[in-house]
Amino acid sequence: MGRHSCCYKQKLRKGLWSPEEDEKLMNHITKHGHGCWSTVPKLAGLQRCGKSCRLRWINYLRPDLKRGAFSQEEEDLIIELHAVLGNRWSQIATRLPGRTDNEIKNLWNSSIKKKLRQKGIDPNTHKPLAEVEHSKAAPTISTERTSESSDVDPSSGGALGNLSHLLSETAQSPELLPVLGKHRKETTSLAHLRVPPKELFLDQLVSGHENLTSCRSTGPIPNFPFQQLMCYNDECGNKNGGNNNSFWFNQNEVRCSTIFTVMPTGSPLTFLTLT
DNA sequence: AAGTTGAACAACCGCGATAAT
DNA sequence: AATTATCGCGGTTGTTCAACT
Numbered sequence: 001m002g003r004h005s006c007c008y009k010q011k012l013r014k015g016l017w018s019p020e021e022d023e024k025l026m027n028h029i030t031k032h033g034h035g036c037w038s039t040v041p042k043l044a045g046l047q048r049c050g051k052s053c054r055l056r057w058i059n060y061l062r063p064d065l066k067r068g069a070f071s072q073e074e075e076d077l078i079i080e081l082h083a084v085l086g087n088r089w090s091q092i093a094t095r096l097p098g099r100t101d102n103e104i105k106n107l108w109n110s111s112i113k114k115k116l117r118q119k120g121i122d123p124n125t126h127k128p129l130a131e132v133e134h135s136k137a138a139p140t141i142s143t144e145r146t147s148e149s150s151d152v153d154p155s156s157g158g159a160l161g162n163l164s165h166l167l168s169e170t171a172q173s174p175e176l177l178p179v180l181g182k183h184r185k186e187t188t189s190l191a192h193l194r195v196p197p198k199e200l201f202l203d204q205l206v207s208g209h210e211n212l213t214s215c216r217s218t219g220p221i222p223n224f225p226f227q228q229l230m231c232y233n234d235e236c237g238n239k240n241g242g243n244n245n246s247f248w249f250n251q252n253e254v255r256c257s258t259i260f261t262v263m264p265t266g267s268p269l270t271f272l273t274l275t
Numbered sequence: 276a277a278g279t280t281g282a283a284c285a286a287c288c289g290c291g292a293t294a295a296t
Numbered sequence: 297a298a299t300t301a302t303c304g305c306g307g308t309t310g311t312t313c314a315a316c317t
Contacts, residue, residue, distance in 0.1 A: 016285070016311075038302065054303080055286065090305060102285080105306075110283055 013047040017056055021046055025053055026061050059100045066098025070107055078104055079112060083126040 028044035037050035089101035113123040
């Protein structure tokens with residue numbers, strides 16, 4: 001496990017990017033693609049480490065980024081996905097085309113957490129706060145992790161624990177997850193989620209576990225059934241700013257919208273074979 | 276007007292995973 | 297098989313700016 005070499009290099013710029021730096025990076029990647037990130041700064045004439053260039057590109061310069069405020073639908077979707085995936089922001093981001101993991105993480109920490117608490121929902125466990133407080137006050141041999149610093153952690157087995165909780169709770173009492181009840185009106189795109197929650201979440205888990213690292217470098221390709229959710233972006237008014245310069249979407253020039261078009265709408269596992 | 280506070284956003288850091296040698 | 301280089305992720309910190317006192 002070698003440390004990232006750039007960590008030790010001196011004389012590299014840090015902090016906010018200037019417009020000139022942005023332009024250099026944009027020009028370079030536009031012409032040559034990023035290739036090996038560690039060589040990008042040198043080739044682009046930047047006094048930055050490759051890691052910094054990569055981050056800047058992914059979080060800010062990529063042409064397929066949506067920018068702007070999150071819609072209510074997006075926020076709701078983030079909450080739902082977080083309930084299943086926990087803090088796996090990159091996984092969540094793959095279901096929100098045009099949004100970055102960093103952006104979603106920031107939104108979660110600065111806004112959504114607060115809103116959930118105001119609604120009486122613990123943002124870490126997605127359970128009612130009263131229930132969480134009660135379990136804190138009277139600790140049992142439960143393996144459930146405590147809140148605050150330890151969010152839902154799918155990788156530790158807690159996810160499945162939480163998932164089973166969610167599966168039963170959401171199926172039976174929508175009020176425990178307001179987004180699944182009050183806010184998901186039939187008029188919203190989330191009405192597409194009218195599939196049994198258990199099937200939906202299991203599909204997600206299966207695809208997530210089998211395909212954990214697949215999306216990042218080749219573009220955020222959403223998995224069914226969320227791909228249906230996202231179709232409204234392209235098919236119902238192109239809400240993502242009408243961004244058609246999609247050749248950036250990944251290096252294989254597979255367009256997100258192309259995948260939506262090509263993919264059959266009913267087979268989540270079929271999709272996995274394409275990634 | 277100046278200082279303080281908090282929200283939102285941008286970027287960095289450290290680590291694990293994995294490909295390459 | 298061991299080591300090294302790189303990538304990608306999540307947590308954390310830093311910066312900016314608006315609202316408030």
